[in-house]
Amino acid sequence: MANAMLLPPPDVPTFSGDYIEFASFIKAFNARIVPHTTSDTERLGYLDQYIVGEPKGVIKACTLMDGTEGYEKAMKELKEEYGNPYKVSRAYVDKLMKWKNIRNDDAVGLQKLARFLMECNVAMKSLSYMEVLNHIPNLQTVASKLPSYL
Numbered sequence: 001m002a003n004a005m006l007l008p009p010p011d012v013p014t015f016s017g018d019y020i021e022f023a024s025f026i027k028a029f030n031a032r033i034v035p036h037t038t039s040d041t042e043r044l045g046y047l048d049q050y051i052v053g054e055p056k057g058v059i060k061a062c063t064l065m066d067g068t069e070g071y072e073k074a075m076k077e078l079k080e081e082y083g084n085p086y087k088v089s090r091a092y093v094d095k096l097m098k099w100k101n102i103r104n105d106d107a108v109g110l111q112k113l114a115r116f117l118m119e120c121n122v123a124m125k126s127l128s129y130m131e132v133l134n135h136i137p138n139l140q141t142v143a144s145k146l147p148s149y150l
Helices: 002-006 019-032 040-049 054-059 067-082 085-097 107-126 128-134 136-144
Strands: none
Touching (some): 019 067, 040 054, 040 067, 054 067, 067 085, 085 128, 085 136, 107 128, 128 136
């Protein structure tokens, strides 16, 4: 308990509409905000505080509703839009297909791509639409981004 008191308070990242980041945002929100609030009105207020950009428009009307109704509707709307497995999968594929080619001397760039590919591999286990990454044209596109010595 003493060690926990020395740690900085856990932070909830701001969600700005990146489909890939939505699951992490919801997990952080549910772990760090929900248990420490006593009402859906408070949760809705925090949800509104930690959302910016396009997603803010998704929940704007919800913030005008009764606390419980507004919070439940806001979470439902966010999950339908940003938790949609097809859209999340599409975001992974698009990010990978748009990845810049890695130069022969760019070890950091190669490491970043390797980490993202590991993330894609984990996502493939839970998102059925991610199987498209295993299609030959997509594998060839990824391979074309690698340094020539690989």
